[in-house]
Amino acid sequence: MSSVIVPSQPIGALSDAWRKVVGTGEFVLGLRRDYLDSLAVVQAEIGFGHLRGHGIFHDWMGLVRQYDAAGHVGTRYVWTYLDQIVDAYLEVGIKPFLELGFMPQALASGDETVFWWRGNITPPRDYAEWGALVRATLRHLIDRYGLAEVRTWPIEVWNEPSLKEFWQGASKSEYFRLYDQTAFAVKDVDADLRVGGPATSPESDDWYLPFAEHVAASGAPVDFFSFHAYATGPAQHVPFGVYQTLRHPSTLLEQFARPRTLLTGTALERLPMHVTEFNTSYRPDNPVHDTAYNAAYLAPTLVGGGDLVDSFAYWTFSDMFEEQGVPASIFHGGFGLLTHRQIKKPTFHLYAFMAAMGPDILARGHDHLVTRDHNGRVAILAWQPVGGTDDPAEPDHHHLSLSVPVAHPDGTVPATAYAHRSRVNDESGNAFTAWQHMGRPATPTSRQLDDLHAAAEPTITHQSLPLDPTTGRAEITLTLARHEITLLQLTPVHDETPPWLDDARILGR
Incomplete structure (x- = not known):
């Protein structure tokens, strides 16, 4: 040998793209002790820059409160939970990566939902009301945390609209309308806030050029391009879990590179590229996530991903995650680097080892x-x-x-x-x-x-x-x-x- x-x-400098962002479950989980204990562990031993999760506008967050009493009709925005969660993030040195969704029931045009916690996937019935919510939320965050701070929080429009499970009908035209209205609302608050999308599911090739062509025509601002990458095939279901085939690890890096290649010649070609979700499996109940194999499989991605994109967010830092319901077992194939009760998985150590590398x-x-x-x-x-x-x-x-x-x-x-x-x-x-x-x-x-x-x-x-x-x-x-x-x-x-x-x-x- x-x-x-x-x-x-x-021969070069080590990129920090691997730890700029990490994923999490629904936003409201930030109120729970086990979640916050796990976040403290990953920040102490790894130190991620931003945290991205779903459902900042979900009804469990309680942001949108409509009233009709004594002749007074209107909407009140309630920041109680949002403030507690963002405060907790900042206390351990991590910033929000704001994914704007799902639709509050009071603003929704329909009743279609996804996940055990029923995130509403329909467009707003009134885009003016949606825009008002976006503006009010950002203005509140700026008032509380300061403009300079909030300018460092990327703002992403929705999650995986390329899948009908996450966006009604997976309609491009309706998502493009949502994107435009949201992006313009963001810039109304402050021109230097960073907004982007389309946060598509893996290998959504038929979305990339249409999105670029649409924003070129509409003039909607785009400060970054976001998408997702996973490496497993269809789910083979068993009770409380799945098994899936795994493609070669190189397919993740191939997915990282693909959008920029397909966007060559467009105005989006040179934008920052953020993989706002990646992992081996896209399922939160696949036991591969709990194994040493998962860590060995992902090592080349952590080492090489920064050559291709500006950030790639492991999905997720904790098994506190409820898309398929409350987990039935301490080990259940969850996405997390940590189980409930902060048991470290092998992939946690891959990240901790990377954190120990020199520059x-x-x-x-x-x-x-x-x-x-x-x-x-x-x-x-x-x-x-x-x-x-x-x-x-x-x-x-x-x-x-x-x-x-x-x-x-x-x-x-x-x-x-x-x-x-x-x-x-x-x-x-x-x-x-x-x-x-x-x-x-x-x-x-x-x-x-x-x-x-x-x-x-x-x-x-x-x-x-x-x-x-x-x-x-x-x-x-x-x-x-x-x-x-x-x-x-x-x-x-x-x-x-x-x-x-x-x-x-x-x-x-």
């Missing part, structure tokens, strides 16, 4: 990323390549050899590097496997929860690694177990051991 010779000088890229390959920070610490993220349903025979082990330069920030070569390795695979750092061994308890006891939290932490090893005194290189061979992701951090050692110490004498011998 040949060794990858890692260059001493950076300078030294090397990149089909199974690794090598970076360095300003203190000389070299971080190696490695993974076992996987190929989806049609390539099921991953070996029990994957080997990677690297020749890695390590030096102090001033360029001097230390004698050794401190090597700290974190491992997650089918057995290590894998609470899902532990839960299977437990007999899959739907609602674990306190002791079982403690065991699951412990099992969810990566396996840690550490050693002193000798360096070539001339080149300062460490010769490393990594052996990865099945479906493993691993983080190896090499820190140049400044040895402060006093000369009189002799660890061999600790027992007095």
Whole structure:
């Protein structure tokens, strides 16, 4: 096996597109303790920039209150829940990515809904009322949080109008009308607020050019283009879950690249591109989300996605998610990086490992990323390549050899590097496997929860690694177990051991 010779000088800068945005369930979940506890964990260990979820105008948020009493008829906007949720976001250092939808019942033209929580998918019966709601909401947010702050919150018009399940009839013409009215309302409030769409479902090729042609004709403002990407096939239903085929991981990056290619020659070609949802499966009850396989599968996307788009939002940060109803079990195939009760899944660790990478890229390959920070610490993220349903025979082990330069920030070569390795695979750092061994308890006891939290932490090893005194290189061979992701951090050692110490004498011998 040949060794990858890692260059001493950076070959590029690591994009932060992978953590600019993360997804969440319906907006009102931000009032719940478990949700907020999970958000605090992901912000402390990963640190996302923005949070996008559905249903800011859903009736559970209580924003639109119409009244007819004592001769007084009108509409009152109630900000009680909105303020509590946005306050909670900002307290942990994350900003809203405002998706405007679904339709408040008081403004809706019909009764069609989606999800267990019944988001109304019909157009407004009166676009003037819809525009008034949009303007009032943004003006309130500006009054409360300041114009400079709200200008940093992207504003997206609706969710997946290309699917009839999310927009009545999946009507292009009606969505284009909604987009125009919404975008103009946003700019009425402030010209520097950023608005975009069309937030289409995966591979909605027949929407991209028509949307570009429409806004070119209507003059509606578009500050960014948004769309979604998933890699699974049709659902094979079982009680409280589904199974699905998985395409090759490269299909996600292909989906990331496709809209810009199709928009070549249009005014939207050079706009910021935001993938406002992506994952392996588009279902919130597919057990692949709970596995180490999911993390290994998505590693190339996190490493390479920033080459193609400005942000890509993992869907979602938490299993607090109710589109198919209240989850029936602690592990249920939910989208989340965390289960309820903040049990970390392997894909959580993929994100945490990415958060530990340095800003300078030294090397990149089909199974690794090598970076360095300003203190000389070299971080190696490695993974076992996987190929989806049609390539099921991953070996029990994957080997990677690297020749890695390590030096102090001033360029001097230390004698050794401190090597700290974190491992997650089918057995290590894998609470899902532990839960299977437990007999899959739907609602674990306190002791079982403690065991699951412990099992969810990566396996840690550490050693002193000798360096070539001339080149300062460490010769490393990594052996990865099945479906493993691993983080190896090499820190140049400044040895402060006093000369009189002799660890061999600790027992007095």
